[in-house]
Amino acid sequence: MGCWFVRTGRILAGMVVLLASLGFGPASAQQITNIEIPYLSLVVKRTIPQAFLDQPAADEGVQGARLAIADNQTTGKFVNQDFHLNEALEPDEASVIAAFQKFVAGGAKFVVTDVTPPVLLKLADLPEAKGVTLLDATSIDDALRGENCRVNFLHLLPSRAMMADALMQYLVVKNWRHILLVIGKAPLDKLWGDAFRHSAQKFNLSIEEKPWTYVGGSQRSDTGHYEISAEVARFTQGISYDVLVVADQIGRFGYLLPYHTTDPRPVVGTQGLVPSAWARPFEQWGATQLQNRFHDQTQRWMTDRDYGAWMAVRAVGEAATRSGSADPAAIAAYLHGDTFELAAYKGARLSFRPWDGQLRQPVLLADTQALVSVSPQPGFLHQFFELDTLGTDQPETTCHLQ
């Protein structure tokens, strides 16, 4: 820590020299414009049942936003812009709505959100939300990009459809064309099942589908592994397939499938080889630097939700710096404009799809220890953007923006 203070002292001293000599003239050098970024989160306790490892951190999301603010501030110092994160971390829906109304009453034209899809829709349909851009940092819900889309939504994380396509493209490349799709009972499992099924049909893979209904004892109890081993072996017996695709959003049973199947088959989907926006083993295109900065700040690893929030706050910073404006309306307009591009450690220029507000981006395929691939896979071609081979393309969209 002592070392850190010395360093910070040097940074500040250097900054004074730097700012004094920026060439903006002595008067304007004082005129640092302040850009407030509202961050609105519905704090929900998340747990992975059937596992005691790697439980989600309570501060997922907001830590990504905090890191992005630090990155924005470093950049902003060179153009006389200062950035502040206004955090509203709310316990329930009513307080989320109240906090949103307070932000808008204070002049906000954009709000970074980390809320559930129903709450996001409620916010969007408030009269105050008219003309306010909602940067959806953490949802992956396809309906928010489709039939429930709104003209003021921008979605940072890849949708379920994009992640399903990223995985299915890889299965095509591997020529693992016959999939056993195992879907859990939870509503979100059904959404994943729909996304995988739709994507498998799109890429002409054959599907055998089977619901997971078993409610057994705990794998974690003594000798619990015998029970699960027998159950998964029975479940997968007599089926001919290349790869098991599991749809289990919160990890009720998906972690128990690998190595227990009757035939030796890999497990992919929501567990095993997982499509994701961010992954712990990912270190390409400078990702190592973001991983290191995040770990230094939080003493834990960055997750998709942190990464989505980081991208949302960086997107605002990028719009402010590129447009040279601190006016919230001008920043919001730049975010929606066709010159907006975000660099987010994926080696590609990321931009928002005009038809549904989705950020187009590569999707990682990784397990807990290794990056396996990055989609789109080579050879999946597109008329305009290869990144648009992932997810809902303009001709298929059910979003009719209003």
Add this chain to the structure above:
Amino acid sequence: MSSAMIFRAALSASVLLAIAPARAERILVSNERGNSITVLNADTLETIKTVPVGARPRGIVLSKDGKTLYVCTSDADHIEALNLDTLAVTKTIPSGPDPELFALSPDGTTLYVANENDNMVSVVDLAENRITTEIPVGVEPEGMAVSPDNKVIVNTSETTSMAHFIDATTHASIANVLVDARPRFAEFSADGKLVWVSSEVGGTVAIIDAETHKIVKKLTFAIPGVPKEAIQAVGIALSADGNLGFVALGPASRVAVVDAHTFEVKKYLLVGQRVWHLAFSGDQKRLYTVNGVSNDISVIDVPSLKVTKSVPVGPLPWGIVVAP
């Protein structure tokens, strides 16, 4: 054998001995994953030695006397000095955390080091072997260049997306030029009038007037059959005669040849996969490219603008230097 013949034989032997020290040029390549420097004979293109160095070597630069190679060993958080006579690391030099790329002042006394992890450029006095000062820059500093007159240093910051022009004497900021996303490399023209800055994610090269700090031209690239997402500008090499610029295009596996007067792209040369950095031979007749995915270097014949050969080196090769 007559005595005259013996005399002649002895004479030619001594002539041979006299020219022997003028050995072939050597090509030095840093292998990011190999934690080593590959040393190649530039005439035969054979590996002379693979020298182990510290963790994750990336940027490399040659001392002005040509006797020492400075190596940014990023994960070891320091710089190593490789003696090119003995091919052994002789000392370590402090650099600040995560040194990635650096530049040597034209007088050979000072290293300017981009510390990717802490938003600083470290100024290293080589005679005293210490960091004399640190200059704050944008997020993830990477590219470094020093003007030929030793007056201005340029740093690029990848996430801030700026080229920072800094007074080399006072270390005060002169200008901050916003360029396209993820600027990785900066190179002064031989006359010092222009600075070429490559943007990896933007896929462009900004050519900046070193006097006015205005972008005079932004190079864009288009290669038939190559997706635009794969065109990512990284390394730059400018010919000493001021006529040609070469730009490595990363995963496009091409080097763009640019007319340095008209700024038109003349040609794209197919090289190995994920081309990072470039270096000329001493006579400027060859250009070597380092290819990070195919683990080799490509040899470009500059007069004919043809790729003539590829030569395997270590795992994930990154930086390249040619030593006399």
